[in-house]
Amino acid sequence: MKAIRCKKFGPPDELVLEELPSLKPAPNEVVVTVKACGINFPDTLIIQGLYQLKPELPFTPGSDIAGIIKEVGDGVKHLEVGDEVFGFVQIGGFAEEVVVPAATCFLKSRKMGFPIAASFMVAYGTSYHALNDRAKLIEGETLLVLGASGGVGLAAVELGKLMGAKVIAAASTDDKLQLCREYGADHTINYAKEDLKGAIKELTGKKGVDVIYDPVGGTYSEMALRGIAWGGRFLVVGFASGSIPKIPLNLPLLKTASIVGVFWGDFAMRHPKQNMQNTKTLMQWHEEGKLRPHIHKIYKLQDAAKALEEIIDRQVRGKLVLEV
Numbered sequence: 001m002k003a004i005r006c007k008k009f010g011p012p013d014e015l016v017l018e019e020l021p022s023l024k025p026a027p028n029e030v031v032v033t034v035k036a037c038g039i040n041f042p043d044t045l046i047i048q049g050l051y052q053l054k055p056e057l058p059f060t061p062g063s064d065i066a067g068i069i070k071e072v073g074d075g076v077k078h079l080e081v082g083d084e085v086f087g088f089v090q091i092g093g094f095a096e097e098v099v100v101p102a103a104t105c106f107l108k109s110r111k112m113g114f115p116i117a118a119s120f121m122v123a124y125g126t127s128y129h130a131l132n133d134r135a136k137l138i139e140g141e142t143l144l145v146l147g148a149s150g151g152v153g154l155a156a157v158e159l160g161k162l163m164g165a166k167v168i169a170a171a172s173t174d175d176k177l178q179l180c181r182e183y184g185a186d187h188t189i190n191y192a193k194e195d196l197k198g199a200i201k202e203l204t205g206k207k208g209v210d211v212i213y214d215p216v217g218g219t220y221s222e223m224a225l226r227g228i229a230w231g232g233r234f235l236v237v238g239f240a241s242g243s244i245p246k247i248p249l250n251l252p253l254l255k256t257a258s259i260v261g262v263f264w265g266d267f268a269m270r271h272p273k274q275n276m277q278n279t280k281t282l283m284q285w286h287e288e289g290k291l292r293p294h295i296h297k298i299y300k301l302q303d304a305a306k307a308l309e310e311i312i313d314r315q316v317r318g319k320l321v322l323e324v
Helices: 041-046 121-134 151-162 174-182 196-203 219-225 250-254 264-270 272-287 301-312
Strands: 002-005 016-019 029-039 064-072 084-088 097-101 105-107 142-146 166-171 187-190 209-214 228-236 258-261 295-300 319-323
Touching (some): 002 301, 084 097, 105 272, 121 264, 121 272, 151 209, 166 196, 219 250
Parallel strands (some): 295 319
Antiparallel strands (some): 029 097
């Protein structure tokens, strides 16, 4: 089987396409013939050695997969050979085959094509875990989403609106914000042109926002936190800006606010039953037409480096997908 391999940490153009032996499942694992793999911002970090997970070299990146069960390991009861599935792995998805823990592999709907299924798990899993489990977002609260046009950001906009929040989407261009409005944002902020803290105060009548969803980091984090409401929750999702901010701790003190970490991949592995329930909820909403992943572009497996470069260049709205 063919796979994209990272043999040394570095930029996408150093990845190589190689022929590898077919895979075999261990107990409680399945082998999936990959039909599509979603690309996420952490994929751009992991190949450079900049992510919290540093796999042993060489490795195959990619975590958001969809395909057909090829082989089932001992102890797996809910999946069979031939099932169409989607799932999550920490690495290994940019390939024709991947081994997936059975606990993070789910039957996909027949209505859901493989590219859509490969766009679903990480974006919606992360955002629903963040808003529901970590922030405990309440209907009627105000949610600010930074980096709102990206994969997880757009999912957070869509889910926040579905969960009854007033959603403020913040992004760097007007066309990105237009997409956010199409996905339910009540208000938008172009933080490349506007003062973020001032815009938050104006849109909330100086009350501030109840929940901040931040996959961006950098200078925007502190500006957003200065616009948080009393008792608000600041969700640390990621650092797409490339910079990890240093937050003055007097800010959460003054607002009795909480800074809450969100590491969905680790949660999914540690709490598979809760993650499975979350996934069932998300799948039901998709079946009802309430969730609609936005695919920016589909690339072929051999063009994985080009796709990763597009994410690094901040050109993507929604999700990129590799089709195998």
